[in-house]
Structure formats: structure tokens, C-alpha cells
Amino acid sequence: MIGPNSRIVSGIQPTGNLHLGNYLGAIRRWVKMQDEAQCLIFLADLHAVTVYNEPSELRRNINGMAAALIACGIDPDKAVLFNHARVPAHPELAWLLSCTARVGWLNRMTQFKEKSGKNREGASVGLYAYPVLQAADVLLYQATHVPVGEDQKQHVELMRDIALKFNTDYDVDLFTIPEPHIAESAARIMSLRDGRAKMSKSDTSDMSRINLSDEDDAIVQKIRKAKTDPEPLPESALALAGRPEALNLVAIYAALTDRTPNSVTQEYAGKGFGAFKPALAELLVQTLGPIRERLKQFEADPAALEAILAKGADQAAEMAAPTLEGAYRALGLPRGR
Ligand code: TYM
Numbered sequence: 001m002i003g004p005n006s007r008i009v010s011g012i013q014p015t016g017n018l019h020l021g022n023y024l025g026a027i028r029r030w031v032k033m034q035d036e037a038q039c040l041i042f043l044a045d046l047h048a049v050t051v052y053n054e055p056s057e058l059r060r061n062i063n064g065m066a067a068a069l070i071a072c073g074i075d076p077d078k079a080v081l082f083n084h085a086r087v088p089a090h091p092e093l094a095w096l097l098s099c100t101a102r103v104g105w106l107n108r109m110t111q112f113k114e115k116s117g118k119n120r121e122g123a124s125v126g127l128y129a130y131p132v133l134q135a136a137d138v139l140l141y142q143a144t145h146v147p148v149g150e151d152q153k154q155h156v157e158l159m160r161d162i163a164l165k166f167n168t169d170y171d172v173d174l175f176t177i178p179e180p181h182i183a184e185s186a187a188r189i190m191s192l193r194d195g196r197a198k199m200s201k202s203d204t205s206d207m208s209r210i211n212l213s214d215e216d217d218a219i220v221q222k223i224r225k226a227k228t229d230p231e232p233l234p235e236s237a238l239a240l241a242g243r244p245e246a247l248n249l250v251a252i253y254a255a256l257t258d259r260t261p262n263s264v265t266q267e268y269a270g271k272g273f274g275a276f277k278p279a280l281a282e283l284l285v286q287t288l289g290p291i292r293e294r295l296k297q298f299e300a301d302p303a304a305l306e307a308i309l310a311k312g313a314d315q316a317a318e319m320a321a322p323t324l325e326g327a328y329r330a331l332g333l334p335r336g337r
Contacts, residue, residue, distance in 0.1 A: 002145055002181070006037035009143035009178070011044040011084065011134075014058070014065035020210040020284075021199035023072065024186035024255040025149030031073035033147060039079035040141055040316060041069065043309075046085050046133060050126040051115075066305045067298035068212055071291050080319070082312030084137060089320035093136035094129075096327050100166045101132050105158055111151065135159035140320040142176040150187040151198060156180035170330040174323065186255035192226040195244025213292060216285045223249075223281040228273045235269040237261035249273075253280050256287055 002008070010030060012022060030041055043065050048058060062083055074081055084090045106112070109131050116123035134155050138146055139162070146156050156178065163175035191197045191208040199209045207222055214222070227245045234240065237260070240247040247261070253276075254261045268276050298305065328335050 002033060002037050004037060006144045007142055007176075008033050008037050008039040008145050008147060008181075009041075009138045009141050010039075010147050011042045011047075011137055012065065012069075013048045014043040014045050014061040014083070015048050015053070016061060016201050017211040017213055018065065018068045018072075019199055019201055019212065020252065020288075021149065021189035023212060024189055024252065025183065026147060027069060027072045027074070028186075028255075029147045029181075029183055030079070034075060034079040037145075040143075040319070041074055041079050041081050042137065042312075042316070043069075043083040044134075044137070045083045046091060047130055050124055050130050062309075063302050063305050064299060066309055068291075068295055070298050070305075070308070071294035072212070076308045076312060080312050080315045081308060082316045083309055084316075086309065086313035087316045087320060089140055089317060089324045090133065090136050093140050093320075093324055093327055094133040096331060097135050097139070097162050097166065098129060098132045100169065101135070101158070101162050105161060106131060108154075109158070110154060131155045131158050132162070135162045138178050139163055139175045140323050141316075142323060143178045144176060145181040146178050147181040147183075149189075150182055153180050153182060166327075166330070172326070172330045174326045174330055183255070185251055185261060189252060189255075190244065190248040192222055192245075192248075194227065195246075195248050210284060210288070212288060213295065214288070215292070216289060219284050219288065220281045223277050223284065226277070228277075230272070232270050232272045233265050233268045233276060235266060237265045240265070246273075249276065249280055253283065256283050 008030070010026060012026060030039060033039055043062055045058065045062055066081065069081065070076065106128060112128055115127060135158060138159050148156060157180070160177050163177050167173060167175055189199045191199050191203060193205055193208040197203070201209070203209060207225060210219055210222055226249060228249065229243055229246060231243065233246070233250070237247070237250060240250060250261050250264050254264045
């Protein structure tokens with residue numbers, strides 16, 4: 001259970017546009033949690049460079065993502081918001097932890113397999129090792145919970161294994177073992193074109209995802225064209241098994257309204273997508289319209305964003321220092337001059 005003594009840590013890569021999957025699977029939940037517990041939210045810019053990014057574009061994306069998180073409701077006075085390239089404790093601890101993580105563990109990471117594809121030999125060492133940096137991101141702050149979408153669950157399990165092994169090998173009680181926190185209804189928001197592929201910023205078809213920057217008419221059109229089937233909606237969401245596109249639209253509706261998929265199917269039982277899609281599109285426009293307008297305001301003020309990220313990095317560095325010190329000490333490594 002998340003409460004005042006919980007510490008929440010989570011991150012997002014600042015690569016291009018935010019989409020509805022990121023929003024429902026992660027950000028919207030961070031916004032709620034910042035009122036319930038101590039939250040650290042960061043832009044994982046050191047993860048973004050595991051593949052080539054045009055530097056000026058990455059710079060723009062970092063500001064754009066910070067603006068988007070604030071537009072979604074992350075309040076820098078409640079949550080610590082920063083980009084982790086500004087906090088050297090992250091790569092420092094990542095090196096120490098990479099000496100605890102086993103090659104066999106990393107070999108099992110499905111995201112590396114997906115992202116490197118057939119060109120595994122040509123992938124960067126950083127892309128392979130990045131789950132260890134992700135472990136450092138979380139373990140540095142003694143996080144109790146890591147709110148993520150389903151696709152990150154394996155990485156959270158890896159950080160638990162690394163923390164346990166380090167604590168055991170060096171006979172210390174240094175790292176808190178974090179729990180993954182996955183929202184059932186929005187764990188995996190799927191592509192609008194293929195209910196078996198997750199909604200992703202790397203999908204070549206823009207029609208597959210709703211971007212947080214999409215204008216109202218683009219949202220309406222994407223939902224109108226979303227792949228579905230000719231059957232009406234059933235009484236129970238369980239009956240949507242085998243209808244992945246229909247299930248996805250119901251899941252999106254449920255997540256947006258904080259309801260269960262079952263209560264949504266009950267309301268629309270017997271109705272087809274001719275009735276359901278306009279209602280869903282309307283809901284999306286109502287939710288995302290105000291976010292898009294706030295985003296435009298914040299993007300126009302890069303100096304304010306810079307100040308927020310710099311302050312967040314100072315806070316994060318201070319919070320990270322004792323754990324990093326503890327890791328050096330546990331390993332028997334002298335520090336300082
Ligand atoms: P990233 O940037 O790919 O995604 C950010 C968050 O959005 C969630 N997400 C989704 N949730 C539901 N449905 C989808 N279609 C969908 N697509 C993305 C992701 O699960 C994630 O929670 N490695 C991480 C960033 C990271 C991190 C961390 C996360 C770096 N360090 C430490 C947690 C803790 C990543 O690339 O997420």
C-alpha cells in the first residue's frame with residue numbers, strides 16, 4: 001500500500017512525443033501519487049543516448065518532456081522533478097551495480113532483444129547495460145514503489161535481484177527492495193491499429209497512437225479510424241477475450257474515467273462501436289485538450305523549465321548522496337582526497 005512513508009521513483013525517456021500509453025500507464029498515476037507519498041520523477045536522458053539522438057533534438061525533447069509532465073499535473077513543489085544526466089550519482093552507482101548484476105540476468109531482458117533486433121552485435125553496450133542504470137535510478141533513493149507500465153516489470157524485477165545480491169554479498173542492509181506498481185487497467189495500452197502491439201512512440205504509423213500534442217480533430221479521427229470488429233460490446237469485459245482491439249478501447253475508456261472495464265461494458269452492452277467510439281473520442285478530447293493547451297504555455301518558457309530541472313537535480317543529488325556513500329563503503333572503496 002502506498003502511504004506517507006512510501007517513496008515513489010519513476011522515469012521516462014525524453015524521446016519525442018508523449019502518448020496516451022505513457023500518460024495512462026505512468027504519468028497520470030504519478031500525478032495522483034505525488035499527493036500520497038514522496039515522489040521523485042525524472043527524465044531518463046542517459047537512457048535516451050543508448051541509441052543515436054541528434055543532440056539539439058534531444059536537448060529540445062528534454063525541455064519538451066519536462067513541460068509535458070508539468071502540463072499533465074506533476075507539481076515540482078510536490079514531486080522532485082529532474083533529468084538524471086544532471087545527477088552524477090546515477091551513472092556512478094550504475095557502475096558499482098554492474099559489478100553485482102550478472103551477464104545471465106541481462107541476457108534475459110526482453111526489451112534489449114526487441115530493441116536490438118537482428119543487429120545485436122551492432123547495438124551499443126549502453127543499450128545492453130541500461131537496465132543496470134535503471135536499477136541505480138531507483139535504488140539510490142531507497143524507493144519502495146516503482147509505478148510503471150507492464151513493459152517495465154522485468155526491469156523492476158532485475159533491480160530487486162541486484163539489490164538483494166548486493167545486500168547479501170556485502171552483508172549490508174543498504175538497498176530497499178522496491179515493488180513494481182502496475183495499474184491493472186492501464187498496464188498495457190495497445191496500438192490503435194493492432195491490438196496485439198503496444199502503443200509506442202517508435203511505431204511508424206502515427207495513426208497507431210494518440211499523442212498528447214494531438215489537436216482535437218486528430219484525436220477524433222484516430223479513434224474513428226481505430227481498428228475494431230463488427231460485434232456489439234458484451235455485458236462482461238471477460239467476453240472481450242479474443243477481441244484485443246475492442247478490449248483496448250474499453251480499457252482506455254475505463255482508465256480515463258477511473259472505472260473498471262466491466263462497468264464500461266455494462267454501460268455499453270449491446271451497443272456497437274458506432275456509439276462507443278464518439279463517446280471515447282469526446283472523453284479523450286476533454287482530458288487531453290487542457291493538457292495540450294498548458295503544454296504550449298510551458299514550452300514557451302524554457303528559462304522556467306531550466307530553473308525547475310536545476311532545482312530538482314540539487315534536491316535529488318542531496319537525497320542520493322548517503323546511499324552512494326554507503327555503496328562505496330560496503331565495497332571497501334576509499335573516497336575523497
Ligand atoms: P519509457 O520512456 O519507454 O516509458 C515511460 C513509462 O510509460 C509506460 N508505458 C506504457 N504503459 C502502458 N501502455 C503503454 N503502451 C506504454 N508505453 C509506455 C512505461 O511502462 C513506463 O512506465 N526504462 C524506462 C524509463 C526509466 C525508468 C527508470 C522507469 C528509466 N529509469 C526507473 C522506472 C524506474 C523507459 O524507457 O520508459
